[in-house]
Amino acid sequence: MKGPRVSSGIRKQQILAAAKRCFQRKGYAQTTIDEIAAEYGMSKGSLYWYYPSKKAVLIDLFRVFVEETLNRILTEIGSIRSARDRIVAIGERLARSLQEDIELFSALIVFWESSFLDESIREMLMDQYRFYGRILTGLLDDGERAGEFAVPDKKIYAALMIAMMEGVIVRQVLNKDLDLEEIRRSVSGVMNRLLPEKERQTGPAGSSHTGKHGS
Amino acid sequence: MKGPRVSSGIRKQQILAAAKRCFQRKGYAQTTIDEIAAEYGMSKGSLYWYYPSKKAVLIDLFRVFVEETLNRILTEIGSIRSARDRIVAIGERLARSLQEDIELFSALIVFWESSFLDESIREMLMDQYRFYGRILTGLLDDGERAGEFAVPDKKIYAALMIAMMEGVIVRQVLNKDLDLEEIRRSVSGVMNRLLPEKERQTGPAGSSHTGKHGS
DNA sequence: CATAACATACTGATCAGTCAGTTTAGTTCA
DNA sequence: TGAACTAAACTGACTGATCAGTATGTTATG
Known part of the structure; x- marks a missing residue:
């Protein structure tokens, strides 16, 4: 790679974030690649540069x-x-x-x-x-x-x-x-x-560090 | 209605049964009307006689x-x-x-x-x-x-x-x-x-829980 | 022979993926 | 320093396939 405008990772993140929003709004099948591209502010061709398919x-x-x-x-x-x-x-x-x-x-x-x-x-x-x-x-x-x-x-x-x-x-x-x-x-x-107790415990189940060690 | 070959209810049942199988196989968006029609053994036109849309x-x-x-x-x-x-x-x-x-x-x-x-x-x-x-x-x-x-x-x-x-x-x-x-x-x-007993019952359920617990 | 019930060819719209071309960032060398 | 070059990054029009819904025709039935 000679000169990325932004890192490939950043672009993929942007694409995923856009896709996430689109899929949430309309579901997978109803979301078009063009919509995802529009959502992340670049063109369809750019998306296909980073991902081979929907x-x-x-x-x-x-x-x-x-x-x-x-x-x-x-x-x-x-x-x-x-x-x-x-x-x-x-x-x-x-x-x-x-x-x-x-x-x-x-x-x-x-x-x-x-x-x-x-x-x-x-x-x-x-x-x-x-x-x-x-x-x-x-x-x-x-x-x-x-x-x-x-x-x-x-x-x-x-x-x-x-x-x-x-x-x-x-x-x-x-x-x-x-x-x-x-x-x-x-x-x-x-x-x-859902976890029936074998023995009586002191407090409400949280946070207590009793003597017995866990796993 | 002059002469139904079978009752309208039966046909609708057949269509729904076919649609059910198709949707299960491929999901809603991926299932075509033609597939549903083929699945229940009649044509698309027949389906649209009974239902106005997918x-x-x-x-x-x-x-x-x-x-x-x-x-x-x-x-x-x-x-x-x-x-x-x-x-x-x-x-x-x-x-x-x-x-x-x-x-x-x-x-x-x-x-x-x-x-x-x-x-x-x-x-x-x-x-x-x-x-x-x-x-x-x-x-x-x-x-x-x-x-x-x-x-x-x-x-x-x-x-x-x-x-x-x-x-x-x-x-x-x-x-x-x-x-x-x-x-x-x-x-x-x-x-x-999940239903803490007020009074003692015979079952093995976690009845040892006293009233104040968790939350 | 009227009409309910069914068949099928067609249409218009949609859309994933492609491709030929453009822009930008980085590299080389004079 | 900067002009020439290179490849990555990006664009958007285009294509071929798909498919919901329609239009029009055909068959069976009372």
Whole structure:
């Protein structure tokens, strides 16, 4: 590369941001490349300089979604000791991310719909599902080993917890009528209730650094 | 009407069934009218005799979805006395319907995606959401009055329960990798756990929670 | 023989992707 | 220093394919 006017990364970011806004407004199929180009203020030819196809934009948008939101959450909660608190924190932070970056989550429904058509997108989604399932199942394992709680069927529980968060996302993306601050607080209570305690704990489940070490 | 070859109702049913299969395979935007016509074995002209537009087919499909699945469930559980059992039964029957008629539920994602584009579809969906929210909130009220359980924030709880079922639908429609029989059983346990008991019951649910918790 | 029910060729609009050309930033060399 | 050169970055008109909806014709039925 001899002389980029701005860095290739910046342009791609701009394109993705524009695409995100367009997809949110009209969905994937209804959004034209020209609209995306207009939205980020350059021409269609420029867009095709950075991305080979409309589908490639969508896929890269999903990649960014995963990297920037979900993996960040998983990193952030890594320092929390108790498995229970970590699980609760995932729900809380997901709700907060949803509040802050609703447009990105809107793209999820686009992915779901596209996955009917495109096998590669479906595979990407399934990989993510399996990944989150493993994460959560692992956390349930940790909590059980540490004696924090016991759940009878960890895999199903993990699936249902993920399902709940996903349902909240759907509802919010379509409607935006829920009070997310309220949801954020409630998710904590619900998650807690879903994890029956083996032994009595002192405080409300958050923040307590009891003697027993986590994972 | 002088002489229908088959009744108009039958034809519409056939068209909707064909559309349902097509939408499931390819999504709404990617499905052509010709494909739907081919799927139900007649021509495009015939389809337009019964429906004025592609969108009208989608909307009627949603109407059937609501009438045939969700309202039926609500009617069926009407005879159950205990509010708790009624709530649990909704979850169980929804899981069973999902198992039996996955194609119909697939159309839900199509509706969600279409609602970005079409305000009337969005309004239809929102009406349904509000309706189910009221139903569930009412059930929580009933249970509380009968002394079966107490939940601190009924509206949010209703929303989260609906969200969970919706998430299960998404997961199953996209992946079909969950054991729905297992889900059906687990949903019962999860729903029970989400309804903290006022008085001691025999079940293994997390009854050790005292009143003040979380939030 | 009237009309409901169905078939099919057509149209106008849309849109993803292409391509030939233009502009700008950086490099070379006198 | 700057003119000549080069390739990256960008433009926008164009194309070929697609498809919803229509127009017009055909067949079956009471």
